Amino acid sequence: MIRFYNGKVLNISEKFDDKITVSEEELWVEDSKIAFKGIPSSKDLEGKTFEREIDLQGNLLMPGFKDAHTHTAMTFLRSYADDLPLQEWLYDKVFPHEAKLDAESIVPFTKLGIMEYLTSGITASFDMYFYLDAYVQANIDCGFRTVLCGAMNDFDKDYTQLERDYEKFNGMHPLISHKIGFHAEYTTCMERMEYVASLAKKYKAPVFMHNSETKSEVEGCIERYGKTPMKLLSDLGMFEYGGGGFHCVHVNDEDMDIMKEKNVWAITNPCSNAKLASGIAPIDKFMKKGVGLAIGTDGAASNNALDMFREMYLVSVLQKLSLEDAAAVDGADVLKMACVGGAKAMGLDDCTNLEVGKQADLIVIDLHRPNMQPILNIPKNIVYSGSKENVKLTMIAGKVLYENGEFFIGEDPEKIYAQAHAHAKNIFAQVEC
Amino acid sequence: MIRFYNGKVLNISEKFDDKITVSEEELWVEDSKIAFKGIPSSKDLEGKTFEREIDLQGNLLMPGFKDAHTHTAMTFLRSYADDLPLQEWLYDKVFPHEAKLDAESIVPFTKLGIMEYLTSGITASFDMYFYLDAYVQANIDCGFRTVLCGAMNDFDKDYTQLERDYEKFNGMHPLISHKIGFHAEYTTCMERMEYVASLAKKYKAPVFMHNSETKSEVEGCIERYGKTPMKLLSDLGMFEYGGGGFHCVHVNDEDMDIMKEKNVWAITNPCSNAKLASGIAPIDKFMKKGVGLAIGTDGAASNNALDMFREMYLVSVLQKLSLEDAAAVDGADVLKMACVGGAKAMGLDDCTNLEVGKQADLIVIDLHRPNMQPILNIPKNIVYSGSKENVKLTMIAGKVLYENGEFFIGEDPEKIYAQAHAHAKNIFAQVEC
Numbered sequence: 001m002i003r004f005y006n007g008k009v010l011n012i013s014e015k016f017d018d019k020i021t022v023s024e025e026e027l028w029v030e031d032s033k034i035a036f037k038g039i040p041s042s043k044d045l046e047g048k049t050f051e052r053e054i055d056l057q058g059n060l061l062m063p064g065f066k067d068a069h070t071h072t073a074m075t076f077l078r079s080y081a082d083d084l085p086l087q088e089w090l091y092d093k094v095f096p097h098e099a100k101l102d103a104e105s106i107v108p109f110t111k112l113g114i115m116e117y118l119t120s121g122i123t124a125s126f127d128m129y130f131y132l133d134a135y136v137q138a139n140i141d142c143g144f145r146t147v148l149c150g151a152m153n154d155f156d157k158d159y160t161q162l163e164r165d166y167e168k169f170n171g172m173h174p175l176i177s178h179k180i181g182f183h184a185e186y187t188t189c190m191e192r193m194e195y196v197a198s199l200a201k202k203y204k205a206p207v208f209m210h211n212s213e214t215k216s217e218v219e220g221c222i223e224r225y226g227k228t229p230m231k232l233l234s235d236l237g238m239f240e241y242g243g244g245g246f247h248c249v250h251v252n253d254e255d256m257d258i259m260k261e262k263n264v265w266a267i268t269n270p271c272s273n274a275k276l277a278s279g280i281a282p283i284d285k286f287m288k289k290g291v292g293l294a295i296g297t298d299g300a301a302s303n304n305a306l307d308m309f310r311e312m313y314l315v316s317v318l319q320k321l322s323l324e325d326a327a328a329v330d331g332a333d334v335l336k337m338a339c340v341g342g343a344k345a346m347g348l349d350d351c352t353n354l355e356v357g358k359q360a361d362l363i364v365i366d367l368h369r370p371n372m373q374p375i376l377n378i379p380k381n382i383v384y385s386g387s388k389e390n391v392k393l394t395m396i397a398g399k400v401l402y403e404n405g406e407f408f409i410g411e412d413p414e415k416i417y418a419q420a421h422a423h424a425k426n427i428f429a430q431v432e433c
Numbered sequence: 434m435i436r437f438y439n440g441k442v443l444n445i446s447e448k449f450d451d452k453i454t455v456s457e458e459e460l461w462v463e464d465s466k467i468a469f470k471g472i473p474s475s476k477d478l479e480g481k482t483f484e485r486e487i488d489l490q491g492n493l494l495m496p497g498f499k500d501a502h503t504h505t506a507m508t509f510l511r512s513y514a515d516d517l518p519l520q521e522w523l524y525d526k527v528f529p530h531e532a533k534l535d536a537e538s539i540v541p542f543t544k545l546g547i548m549e550y551l552t553s554g555i556t557a558s559f560d561m562y563f564y565l566d567a568y569v570q571a572n573i574d575c576g577f578r579t580v581l582c583g584a585m586n587d588f589d590k591d592y593t594q595l596e597r598d599y600e601k602f603n604g605m606h607p608l609i610s611h612k613i614g615f616h617a618e619y620t621t622c623m624e625r626m627e628y629v630a631s632l633a634k635k636y637k638a639p640v641f642m643h644n645s646e647t648k649s650e651v652e653g654c655i656e657r658y659g660k661t662p663m664k665l666l667s668d669l670g671m672f673e674y675g676g677g678g679f680h681c682v683h684v685n686d687e688d689m690d691i692m693k694e695k696n697v698w699a700i701t702n703p704c705s706n707a708k709l710a711s712g713i714a715p716i717d718k719f720m721k722k723g724v725g726l727a728i729g730t731d732g733a734a735s736n737n738a739l740d741m742f743r744e745m746y747l748v749s750v751l752q753k754l755s756l757e758d759a760a761a762v763d764g765a766d767v768l769k770m771a772c773v774g775g776a777k778a779m780g781l782d783d784c785t786n787l788e789v790g791k792q793a794d795l796i797v798i799d800l801h802r803p804n805m806q807p808i809l810n811i812p813k814n815i816v817y818s819g820s821k822e823n824v825k826l827t828m829i830a831g832k833v834l835y836e837n838g839e840f841f842i843g844e845d846p847e848k849i850y851a852q853a854h855a856h857a858k859n860i861f862a863q864v865e866c
Contacts, residue, residue, distance in 0.1 A: 075806070079813035083749075083763045115803035119822060274750035275817070277759040305804050305818035310743065316516075317707035318754075326710040330516045368847070370548035371738050371821075373508070374854040380512035384708070385738035388804075389552060389821040389838075405822075405838075414801070421807040 001048070002029040002398070007056025007364075009037065010378065012063060012340050012353045020332050020379045027061055029360040032174065032397035037356055059392060060365040060378060063353045064123025065308035066342025068267045069246040069296025071129045072113035072146075073106050076424045077301035086214075086276050094301060100427040103134035108419035110138040115413060116306040117144070118402035121363040121391040126208075126267075126296065126346045128181060128246075132165060136176055142409040143175070143399050145361065147346045149208050150181035152196065153188045163199055175397060179347065184210035185221050185229045197238045206263075206347070207238045211245030214278050218250045230255035230264070239264050244345050246296065247272075248286075249279040256282075256289045265292040265345040268337075270314035271305070272298035280322045283315055284329050293337045294345035309390075312338050312383045331383035364393035434481070435462040435831070440489025440797075442470065443811065445496060445772050445786045453765050453812045460494055462793040465607065465830035470789055492825060493798040493811060496786045497556025498741035499775025501700045502679040502729025504562045505546035505579075506539050509857045510734035519647075519709050527734060533860040536567035541852035543571040548846060549739040550577070551835035554796035554824040559641075559700075559729065559779045561614060561679075565598060569609055575842040576608070576832050578794065580779045582641050583614035585629070586621045596632055608830060612780065617643035618654050618662040630671045639696075639780070640671045644678030647711050651683045663688035663697070672697050677778050679729065680705075681719075682712040689715075689722045698725040698778040701770075703747035704738070705731030713755045716748055717762050726770045727778035742823075745771050745816045764816035797826035 004027045011021045028036035028050075036044070081093035101109075106129075117125060124145040129135060132148060139146045148169055152162045162180065169178035180203065182188050182196050200207045211229050212218050221229045230251060233239065239258070244265035245251075251259075251266075259266060268281045286293055295315060297306045312334045319329040343352040351361045367375060371385045382390075394402040401408050437460045444454045461469035461483075469477070514526035534542075539562075550558060557578040562568060565581060572579045581602055585595045595613065602611035613636065615621050615629050633640045644662050645651050654662045663684060666672065672691070677698035678684075684692075684699075692699060701714045719726055728748060730739045745767045752762040776785040784794045800808060804818045815823075827835040834841050 075803075078807065078818060079810040082810070082813045082817060083760055086759045089759065112803050112806055119803060271746075271750070274754045275759065277753040277757050277761070279757075280754065300818070303818070304813070305820065307804070307818075307820060310746065310820075313704075313743065317704070320710040321707045321713065321751075324710050324712075326519045326522065326708065327516050328710070368850070370508075370545050370552060370846070370850075371740070373545055373850045374511065374857045376857065377512040377515070380515045380737070384515060385511060385733070385736070385740075387738065387740060387743075387821050413803070417801070417803075417806045424807045424809065 001035065001050050003050040003053045004028070004056055004061055005053065007058060008060045009354055010060055010062035012336055014340055014344070014352050016336055020335060022060070022378050027354060029395070029398045032359055034354060034356050034358050034360050037354060056364060057368070059367050061354065061362055062365060063339040063351070064361045064363050064394065064396070065121050065338045066294065066346060066348065066351070067117060067122045067125045067297050067306065067308065068294035068342040068345050069269055069298060070113070070125050070127055070306065071299035072125055072127050073101070073109035073129055073135065074299030074301045075112040075116070076105070076109045076420065076427065077299070078304050080301070080428070082304070089276070097427055098130070100430050101130060103131045105423035105427065106131040106134040107138045108416050108423060110135050111142060111409070111411065111416045112420045113300065113306055114139065114142045114144045114409065115407055115416065118394045118407065119388050119391060120307045120309060121394055122306070122308055123361040123363070123394060123396050124343070124346065124348055124351060128183070132169065136169065140173055140175060141411070143396055143401050145175045145351070145396050147348065148176070148178040150179065151183050152181070152192065153183035154192065155187070159192050159195060162196070166199070166203065177347065179208055180205050181208040184217070185232060186217050193233070193236055193238070197236045200238055200241055204241050206242040206244065208244045209233070209246065211248055212250045212255070213247035213273070215250050228252065228255055230258050234258045234262055244294070247278070247281065249273055249281045251282065256286065256291055259291045260289050263292070265294055267294045267296050267345060268315060269296045269298040269311070270318055271311055272302040274314065274318070275304070276302050280318045284319045284323055287329070287333065292341060292345060294341040295338050307388060308338055309386045309388060316383060332379040334383050335379050360395055360398040362395050363391055366390045366392040434468065434483050436483040436486045437461070437489055437494055438486065440491060441493045442787055443493055443495035445769055447773055447777070447785050449769055453768065455493070455811050460787060462828070462831045465792055467787060467789050467791050467793050470787060489797060490801070492800050494787065494795055495798060496772040496784070497794045497796050497827065497829070498554050498771045499727065499779060499781065499784070500550060500555045500558045500730050500739065500741065501727035501775040501778050502702055502731060503546070503558050503560055503739065504732035505558055505560050506534070506542035506562050506568065507732030507734045508545040508549070509538070509542045509853065509860065510732070511737050513734070513861070515737070522709070530860055533863050534563060536564045538856035538860065539564040539567040540571045541849050541856060543568050544575060544842070544844065544849045545853045546733065546739055547572065547575045547577045547842065548840055548849065551827045551840065552821050552824060553740045553742060554827055555739070555741055556794035556796065556827060556829050557776070557779065557781055557784060561616070565602065569602065573606055573608060574844070576829055576834050578608045578784070578829050580781065581609070581611040583612065584616050585614070585625065586616035587625065588620070592625050592628060595629070599632070599636065610780065612641050613638050614641040617650070618665060619650050626666070626669055626671070630669045633671055633674055637674050639675040639677065641677045642666070642679065644681055645683045645688070646680035646706070648683050661685060661688055663691050667691045667695055677727070680711070680714065682706055682714045684715065689719065689724055692724045693722050696725070698727055700727045700729050700778060701748060702729045702731040702744070703751055704744055705735040707747065707751070709735050713751045717752045717756055720762070720766065725774060725778060727774040728771045740821060741771055742819045742821060749816060765812040767816050768812050793828055793831040795828050796824055799823045799825040
């Protein structure tokens with residue numbers, strides 16, 4: 001049992017409309033779960049032995065952030081091709097290099113991403129990428145929690161692999177799960193999309209995909225099918241058990257009504273959408289419509305960081321900018337999206353918040369840093385002035401993986417850096433640009 | 434003499450069009466200045482004794498960032514009044530509380546801001562606020578470099594104090610200087626603006642002010658004087674020796690031509706402009722016109738962080754977003770604005786970059802963090818994925834003020850936090866909201 005004491009706890013309800021509160025309580029972790037939360041009586045403490053007692057020194061325990069859309073191993077493209085037009089970036093820089101990836105190189109690139117998540121207090125990722133076995137092993141080796149999202153598209157030789165992956169990765173390990181998903185409408189033919197819809201019905205499962213990220217994607221879909229991607233997929237019966245769209249920048253009112261009705265999450269990626277000049281998702285309108293919201297970083301190639309603090313800041317301030325209203329989208333609501341929203345969208349119902357019985361996926365926020373002072377409003381401090389410097393500890397499933405700048409992921413960071421660098425060099429050497 | 438060895442140096446030329454380069458060199462600091470940069474020969478090292486030798490372990494030395502527009506002591510309003518409409522925020526929350534500030538409370542609020550600058554690698558501030566003696570003393574006590582900007586406006590009882598401040602604070606201490614400035618056209622009557630212009634001529638000095646921050650400010654000026662603020666001030670002869678405008682969000686082509694011709698810097702504050710829904714400054718157009726660019730955080734009340742990494746990121750990505758062009762505003766150019774641009778705008782010609790003879794205002798960027806890996810392009814890593822976690826050391830005028838998360842500013846951080854908190858509580862208790 002691990003005891004956190006002498007600190008504060010951030011209470012975020014699973015009900016979106018509830019106010020976030022801060023309490024001065026202890027929290028005890030047994031194995032992978034939260035075993036106690038409150039002010040212990042002398043009876044509670046009687047005869048109790050702890051394997052570790054962590055003095056929080058007034059700092060804050062809060063649920064970890066959930067990165068609800070990412071491509072973890074894309075770390076290898078960080079700072080490789082910035083400041084280019086979107087098409088040139090994607091077709092000349094990303095695709096040819098991704099084609100050179102293999103199971104071996106995926107491992108250090110994934111571990112690099114996991115390390116960055118930990119520095120930013122991210123305790124779970126919703127990842128869409130390649131070489132799933134290698135990717136999953138890297139996560140298990142590090143102790144990181146990940147939800148795989150099917151990435152099926154027209155380039156797959158055997159698209160029925162999606163179902164086998166779903167069967168294989170669900171239940172294989174407590175840190176791993178899998179959601180039915182495909183890349184996007186614009187990369188997937190009708191026959192394959194119908195197959196996805198059939199899986200959704202067969203498994204009574206939600207479906208996830210890139211959706212309405214760019215204007216041209218939506219225009220292309222309307223040209224092909226006479227309707228928006230959201231409407232098309234809904235009409236195919238893909239959302240009978242809910243689901244989610246990554247990005248959802250260019251959605252119309254009807255799309256949002258469908259999302260609300262069908263329980264389709266809007267998973268927003270403001271940094272990537274800004275850096276690639278894709279646009280600003282209508283977060284304020286999603287909130288008013290009652291559409292569920294979660295936040296992702298997207299991959300490091302288009303962001304270029306995996307930093308939930310920067311994402312949260314942009315979710316809020318880009319709404320204020322685009323609506324010309326400084327009151328639009330309250331910071332506290334953004335914090336709910338990053339913690340509870342993400343967990344719910346990813347199907348991690350036992351990782352939403354810090355209640356007894358939930359998974360101990362949590363972080364310690366250092367309040368003894370200048371950017372957190374004075375302490376007038378902790379949720380606003382986190383969203384509007386918080387940064388990675390405030391992440392003092394990151395715990396997943398009851399295990400401390402990051403503390404005071406050091407990693408406890410079973411491998412030397414320098415070794416991971418060296419491997420990632422060597423593989424990146426090798427890949428770039430193979431591609432003429 | 435302090436010796437930095439076994440690392441890299443980021444070379445940023447004073448000429449904007451020069452490419453940023455990285456060299457593997459040593460850098461030696463004697464008193465407040467850079468005494469040597471290069472690969473020392475055995476003769477260079479012969480008989481040399483160093484008071485300290487810092488093994489950079491492959492990390493990067495670079496010039497410190499310059500925060501070219503801020504109100505440091507506004508830290509006391511951090512997270513106090515977020516997510517409110519602009520007018521309510523300013524008139525109900527900011528002004529009544531600022532009125533309760535005094536020389537005593539300014540000190541811990543200023544020190545809090547200085548600490549945050551240090552964590553973000555900021556080595557100088559261009560500050561516009563109140564209680565200059567107390568503010569200046571706090572900076573000297575901490576060893577921080579600051580340029581005061583006159584804040585004169587219609588609320589000042591004796592507006593000629595501006596000239597006395599200019600005389601007093603220039604030359605008083607190597608870390609302190611003063612620029613002629615006033616708050617803004619919309620808070621300053623014609624008589625007082627003419628006085629400012631007369632000082633500019635008398636001292637052959639540049640003039641700085643808030644300028645074209647909001648649409649309504651520009652509209653109001655056109656109503657009052659039949660011209661934009663930039664045109665009005667230029668016609669008053671205020672820019673005969675150059676100057677700068679803080680924000681410069683709502684400027685037209687003629688304004689930009691004036692700025693180019695008169696050597697008026699555009700000092701941009703993207704986070705504050707986003708959070709207050711003021712708009713996006715036309716950085717790309719400024720660059721094409723050849724207008725000088727620098728970056729500021731504005732105060733913590735409207736940002737809410739004092740973090741140059743976040744500002745640099747927003748400078749670039751907000752251009753991409755607003756111009757719908759992922760290639761707009763190269764990250765490397767933004768880095769030049771944050772280092773050299775800021776120094777030049779603030780008149781800190783000896784703090785621009787890491788050349789021999791310049792002031793040793795520098796930082797060490799930790800490249801051994803996951804967000805800096807792989808190392809494919811260091812300037813892009815800094816701008817697009819860098820964060821406060823990468824600031825390993827901050828040195829001003831040859832003195833280490835921050836290293837490995839610890840502050841060396843002559844006072845215990847906890848004492849500063851406690852004082853700041855107590856004064857903030859006291860101020861809020863005095864104002865009915």
